[in-house]
Amino acid sequence: MADTPVRVRFAPSPTGKLHVGGARTAIYNWAFARANHGTFILRIDDTDPTRSTEENTRVILRAMRWLGLDWDEGPEVGGDFGPYRQTERAQLYRDAAQRLWDEGKAYPCFCTPEQLEADREAARARKDPFQGYQRRCRSLSREEAQARIDADEPYVLRIKVPEDRGDVVVRDAVHGEVTFAARELDDFVIQRTDGTPTYNFATVVDDAAMGITHVIRGDDHLSNTPRQVIVYEALGAPVPTFAHISMILGADGKKLSKRHGATSVEEYRDAGYLSDAFVNYLALLGWSLDGETTIVPRDVLAREFSLDHVSKNPATFDPAKLDWMNAEYINRMSDEEYTEHVMRPALEVAGVEPGEHDADWWAALARICRPRTKMSADAAQVAAPVFATAETLAYDEKSVSKGLGREGMGAVLDAARGALEALGDWTAEAIDAALEPLPEALDVKKRLVFQAVRVAVCGNMVSPPLGETMALIGRDDCLARIDRARSMAA
Ligand code: GLU
Numbered sequence: 001m002a003d004t005p006v007r008v009r010f011a012p013s014p015t016g017k018l019h020v021g022g023a024r025t026a027i028y029n030w031a032f033a034r035a036n037h038g039t040f041i042l043r044i045d046d047t048d049p050t051r052s053t054e055e056n057t058r059v060i061l062r063a064m065r066w067l068g069l070d071w072d073e074g075p076e077v078g079g080d081f082g083p084y085r086q087t088e089r090a091q092l093y094r095d096a097a098q099r100l101w102d103e104g105k106a107y108p109c110f111c112t113p114e115q116l117e118a119d120r121e122a123a124r125a126r127k128d129p130f131q132g133y134q135r136r137c138r139s140l141s142r143e144e145a146q147a148r149i150d151a152d153e154p155y156v157l158r159i160k161v162p163e164d165r166g167d168v169v170v171r172d173a174v175h176g177e178v179t180f181a182a183r184e185l186d187d188f189v190i191q192r193t194d195g196t197p198t199y200n201f202a203t204v205v206d207d208a209a210m211g212i213t214h215v216i217r218g219d220d221h222l223s224n225t226p227r228q229v230i231v232y233e234a235l236g237a238p239v240p241t242f243a244h245i246s247m248i249l250g251a252d253g254k255k256l257s258k259r260h261g262a263t264s265v266e267e268y269r270d271a272g273y274l275s276d277a278f279v280n281y282l283a284l285l286g287w288s289l290d291g292e293t294t295i296v297p298r299d300v301l302a303r304e305f306s307l308d309h310v311s312k313n314p315a316t317f318d319p320a321k322l323d324w325m326n327a328e329y330i331n332r333m334s335d336e337e338y339t340e341h342v343m344r345p346a347l348e349v350a351g352v353e354p355g356e357h358d359a360d361w362w363a364a365l366a367r368i369c370r371p372r373t374k375m376s377a378d379a380a381q382v383a384a385p386v387f388a389t390a391e392t393l394a395y396d397e398k399s400v401s402k403g404l405g406r407e408g409m410g411a412v413l414d415a416a417r418g419a420l421e422a423l424g425d426w427t428a429e430a431i432d433a434a435l436e437p438l439p440e441a442l443d444v445k446k447r448l449v450f451q452a453v454r455v456a457v458c459g460n461m462v463s464p465p466l467g468e469t470m471a472l473i474g475r476d477d478c479l480a481r482i483d484r485a486r487s488m489a490a
Pocket of ligand 1: 011012015045203216217218221
């Protein structure tokens with residue numbers, strides 16, 4: 001299929017939210033499509049009516065949008081191969097099943113669950129290497145089968161695995177050649193008694209109808225693949241290239257689950273992770289650009305992704321590394337990006353009304369807060385002293401006792417106030433220069449002087465650089481804060 005344009009799909013079942021594992025599968029499909037100038041299709045596999053919900057579908061689409069994984073065909077965008085929800089494709093599955101039956105490639109089976117169980121039991125007892133369906137109904141004549149259907153006897157449709165099919169060899173882009181022995185191939189069910197298709201059938205009918213060239217999905221589906229190959233062959237459709245990607249494990253080596261913390265994509269969104277950092281991190285769980293580069297922005301991923309760099313070994317989800325990645329993305333932002341995508345949203349979530357400031361003011365704020373922001377939400381906290389006023393500023397008790405409690409700190413604040421009040425320019429450099437001579441003049445250690453002023457103006461000892469912060473706060477409010485702090489100082 002070398003010259004066929006790439007068409008891939010992500011086909012989540014809306015039985016829950018979009019999880020980390022599904023998101024990574026989606027990312028690989030998206031990136032593969034983009035890197036090959038192909039088409040990325042989103043299909044909703046909602047054939048399990050008891051567990052699929054409209055709400056889950058909505059949440060999955062929303063999570064996909066947050067991840068920035070735009071799809072070319074699918075719900076909300078349409079396309080030439082729709083509909084893109086399996087529940088809306090029921091007739092296609094029935095038609096395909098009927099066609100296979102008409103062509104003698106499928107047949108109705110009337111065996112009751114009791115009969116099937118008894119046959120399995122007998123196969124076990126005689127140690128038959130084949131323990132699947134014993135093909136009782138395979139040789140029923142068409143007339144006989146039709147008569148039983150007309151008499152309302154429940155039946156399923158089973159695929160007829162050709163007698164001489166032999167082993168199924170799957171050429172997987174990640175796992176290489178995987179052979180499934182012929183004796184393990186069962187005449188499996190393609191249509192249930194209620195007329196609904198089974199997963200292995202519906203998936204292949206859709207993948208064939210949608211012209212899917214590469215099936216990239218979790219390797220929990222590898223064992224389904226030989227059955228799907230049999231369906232492709234029965235349908236007379238080309239078998240796509242398969243790429244089964246490894247599981248994601250938690251730090252304890254067990255499959256990632258709730259026990260390891262957040263698993264759904266939107267939990268990460270709500271915790272303040274950046275979509276770009278999250279996508280970068282997930283992309284590296286099983287794929288690498290060159291074995292060492294860790295920052296792979298979206299556009300590079302979309303250009304460079306290839307299946308031959310996907311590892312077949314399970315990947316381990318490491319929350320600390322994700323946090324590092326997130327901080328790294330924040331640190332690489334421009335002042336404007338940081339202001340718009342991190343600071344302003346963080347302030348909004350924190351309920352802080354920032355007031356009117358010009359672009360230079362925001363840029364200066366970005367410069368001092370960005371290196372101290374690991375998670376988006378940190379931004380509001382780091383910037384809190386800047387957005388407080390002399391009345392609203394919260395003083396951290398420990399900082400007050402450590403920074404202002406020492407003998408002589410009252411005099412330090414008085415001297416600082418005098419120097420600041422007399423300043424011509426209210427800039428970071430001027431503020432620093434005004435405070436600089438105080439330690440010597442007062443004969444107090446430099447660290448203690450700056451610590452006292454910092455606590456008085458910011459309420460804590462961990463705020464960003466003092467001069468820059470005070471410049472942003474403004475002179476009047478800084479002086480008012482020093483006045484307020486004066487009564488707390490010894
Ligand atoms: N709906 C299936 C799942 O969510 C899709 C599997 C596949 O990609 O074939 O696991």
